[in-house]
Amino acid sequence: MTTATPDLATGAKQPGFLSRFRPRGTVWLAVPAVLVLVIALAYPLAIVVVRSFTDPAPGIGNYVWFFQSAVNRTVLQRTFVVAAWVTLVSLICAYPYAYAMTIVGKNVRLVLILCVLVPFWLSGVVRTLAWVILLQDSGVINSFLRGLGLSPVKLIRTLPGVIIGMTQVLLPFMILPIYSVMKGIDTRLLQAARSLGAKPWRAFVQIYMPLSLPGVYAGVIIVFILSLGFYITPALLGGPRSIMLSSLVQNQVLSLLNWGRGGAMGVVLLVATFVLLAIAAPLMRQKHTSSRREA
């Protein structure tokens, strides 16, 4: 819209202005940013890839070692399972919450938004610290259970503990994209469906949910990808039997100085991330434009 109207408004002189004012060369403004990216992102990642094939000896030995070791395969599988759990639990918590944010009054919405934004902006280390305290054997949750006369449960250094902590840390990343899509859904479509005889529940499932899918896709993919590479929370809440791929990479490089093996694991993680993104990106884009056209 904005590109079509000025042509009509200013007539023949327009192209002259534009070429003087908006030269095609503005892409060059991105050069400093790209430079920073090459030095601090592309080059280091290239080093990781190269080392995974050359250290200690040239070849694919590190990858063969990675996939042949039963321990590594277990950790790889566990990393994906945990990521899937965290994504599922966050989605179950986030969808109704985001929906509630769109239907409540202004003041309640402000409170709900604060509940999401404060943890979202608060340091991840501090939030993990809170979970370390809560999940301890003598922690709040277990004191509460004991108070109820129930037997305490082992939470810290267990997989459920890791999943609980990661879900809380990543939940805002699920709520925010779903909310931002839901906010834009035209509720008159629901009224229209109901006026045509649909029950509220059916109108919700058939009209509202499909329209909210782009937000769900975005949230799911962000949370899943962040879970795969999560380091601090699983490292602090997990134990030897709930170790994740990130900790294994760190261990190989910092403790064992196996740059090649650590690098190979890192490359596996990196490739998994980008494959997921490549699958998800067209899905999100397609749904997004179609919903915008309908709205």
Add this chain to the structure above:
Amino acid sequence: MPSFPRIFLGLFCLLVAVLLLAPTLVVIPMSFNGNKSLAFPPVGFSWQWYGNFFTNPDWTTSFTNSLFIALIVAVVATIVGTLAAFGVTRAAARTGGLLRALLITPMVVPGVVLAIGIYAVYLDAHLVGTVTGFVLAHTMLAIPFVLIAVQASLEVFDQRLETAASSLGAGRLTVFRTVTLPLILPGILSGALFAFITSFDEIIVALFITSPYLKTLPVQIYSSITRDADPTVAAVGTLLFIATSLIIIAGLLFGMRRGRT
């Protein structure tokens, strides 16, 4: 009268809100613990852990290091990221899209992979434990946030205003300074805030490139959690929680006032 599904939804959201906030709130009473332990419920009352945070050099220097690095990162990333946002928004659609995808990759690359790569490069370049090293890595991580924030305000910005100004004889710099900049300033400022927080909070890369002589606050918190149960960490958590809440409330109020006028 609220229907049954509404009540159920309300209760569910209350639970989620508790899950989001409560874990952090638990840290507050523990920061006033009378004993040297991180147990809950706390025993007695004292301000000693706050006192310790402001007097113990481990905590004060790591705090000032973080503040100093985050301020430099905020300035550098905001300038570089804003320029990039202009480049991306005003480039041809395909080039712009590609460039944008490239510039936001730091957000999705797994932290540990990035950290070992940067560590390897820094070992060779003698950048481990230097301010330059921290600023470079954190700027790269902060650029996506600045880019997204500034791009959002550039997209709603009406370029005809620039055309109008230049048709009235304003030079390109004057147009930028008097028309473009004031209109996109909220985007730039929120980008700067994001950049500051990104650097101030960053821990994974920091854990790898830190040295005994240059530690940031998150690294100090991490080592305090893993090594000893020093309640100072709860005091730090409480202070960060209060600071974060105040910034967000101020931002929301500011946004609401802007929306009204």
